[in-house]
Amino acid sequence: MADPLKAYQELQKNFLADVKSERNQVLLGNVYEASIAYLAKAQTKPLRSLVPGKAYFAFTSGRKLSRAVNQRLFVRETDEWKAFRKAVTAKRVPDMDADRITRIIYTVAASFFCFVDLTKEGDQKTPGTFFEYLIGHLFAWRLGVNPKTRLPVLNLDMEATLPTDFVFDLGPDRAKFHLPVKVSTRERVIQVWAHQRVLNGVYGTGRFLGTPVILTETKTDKKKGEVIEICLPDQWRIYQMHIAQLKRIYYLDLPASYARLNEVFPPLSVKPFGHFFAEADTLPT
DNA sequence: TTCAGTAAATGCGACACACG
């Protein structure tokens, strides 16, 4: 059986050379397939979900317990990834509904995360980086451009760069995307709005479209075996009103209390990630 | 170009606090 860690290292070695490349898509798939093969042999344990309408479970190995996995979003059939690849290879706007795409991508991310949870100790960084690779590649693939990871921020007195997860420039007179990628944000989400504000100040409001992609906001109490979501919806509304405007906030596992923000003032569009593929071209309008 | 040493960034469990 292929070793997921080896597959990950291979991806890591090649990723930046050409983010949008088909090769990266293959390497991402290798990590996913090796992880899912590993997890197929692992035990699972149901968790008590305190999130209305969502069921969660965890993988176990010995004394170790993985992070929470959303039951509805996790698909065990590896054919789904193949189907997704076929769809995005055939057409720029894949012929596949948003919910199905969301589930496939969620599964790719979750399977490697759980592999890391069960085989390593205290490693938060690797899953976060893998998620960046996954989403960064998919954005680049869909937009047809490779990203930058830091932007010059200029004024009269200094020259500095703002480290960002990914920035996509589609060229003169076309859209620019500011893409932070996070596994979860909790209170640190403020950084996303702060960066957007800086970009507005330096390049002009509206030049960069802020489209963060976040996996989930769940937190597992491993002692009690319970899952909750850590959300700050009122804070979000204040940031969106008074700091900067984000165009979209994409989630793989969309928290219920953030989904409700779509219906209230100020305008704050929170959607499952799968929608990005269909709407990417119309976001600038 | 390679490599060692250092600094920064990551996500999440642990914690603190307010409230009914």
Added chain:
DNA sequence: CGTGTGTCGCATTTACTGAA
């Protein structure tokens, strides 16, 4: 006293820097 919110700090990895 349990429950829900919000905040802090840690182990680890990755990015950066400068020397050979």
